[in-house]
Amino acid sequence: MAPMTWNTLSMTSPWESITRTFSKKKSEIGVNYCMQTLISATEFIWDLFQQSTPEDRKSVHNITLTIEDMKGEAYTNTSNNEIHVSAGYILSYPAADVEGQRNEMNGMIYHQSTHVWQWDGNGKAPRGLVEGIAYYLRMKSRFIPSQWAQPGVGDRWDQGYDVTARFLEYLESLRNGFLTELNKKMRLGYSDDYFVQLQGKSVGQLWTEYKLRYAKR
Numbered sequence: 001m002a003p004m005t006w007n008t009l010s011m012t013s014p015w016e017s018i019t020r021t022f023s024k025k026k027s028e029i030g031v032n033y034c035m036q037t038l039i040s041a042t043e044f045i046w047d048l049f050q051q052s053t054p055e056d057r058k059s060v061h062n063i064t065l066t067i068e069d070m071k072g073e074a075y076t077n078t079s080n081n082e083i084h085v086s087a088g089y090i091l092s093y094p095a096a097d098v099e100g101q102r103n104e105m106n107g108m109i110y111h112q113s114t115h116v117w118q119w120d121g122n123g124k125a126p127r128g129l130v131e132g133i134a135y136y137l138r139m140k141s142r143f144i145p146s147q148w149a150q151p152g153v154g155d156r157w158d159q160g161y162d163v164t165a166r167f168l169e170y171l172e173s174l175r176n177g178f179l180t181e182l183n184k185k186m187r188l189g190y191s192d193d194y195f196v197q198l199q200g201k202s203v204g205q206l207w208t209e210y211k212l213r214y215a216k217r
């Protein structure tokens with residue numbers, strides 16, 4: 001197997017200004033900082049997904065992280081493993097809020113790196129579940145903003161993002177290792193029946209019980 005290489009590219013001018021702001025505070029969040037976070041995120045994801053050998057993982061030899069001027073917050077192109085993060089979005093946090101900016105940058109990298117490594121049922125898994133898993137990994141990294149949904153919030157199990165992440169957290173509490181096993185099952189395909197196989201109940205039933213549990217509080 002070819003050795004893994006890491007690239008961090010395209011530091012555009014808004015990002016350089018944020019780097020200067022931080023270096024004044026002796027708080028590095030430039031190229032090296034982002035590259036280290038990318039490596040930490042990947043190791044965290046391999047560990048949680050129990051992908052300890054190359055055979056367990058997607059065949060990825062290179063991840064490119066680009067911080068740039070762009071619309072939106074961040075996205076990952078999973079066909080070439082390019083992660084893009086908006087410099088303007090990170091800069092929307094006040095310059096004085098160094099911890100807030102680092103927290104958001106780290107969280108973005110954990111979320112987007114999950115898209116690089118997670119299985120998506122060969123493209124057949126619901127988008128909301130794929131995003132929910134990425135949010136779940138970010139939740140476990142603890143780099144999350146305070147405004148994220150609390151447990152029990154949401155209308156559908158596959159609503160995605162923080163709503164589905166909280167539901168997955170609940171399912172993990174019912175069965176330790178649930179998320180790892182679900183991701184493994186999603187390597188070649190996808191079926192809602194995976195929830196029955198792992199939890200003994202349909203995903204609809206599990207969602208109903210989840211909502212009832214938090215409605216009582």
Ligand SMILES: [Zn+2]
Binds near residue numbers: 134
């Ligand atoms: Zn995502």
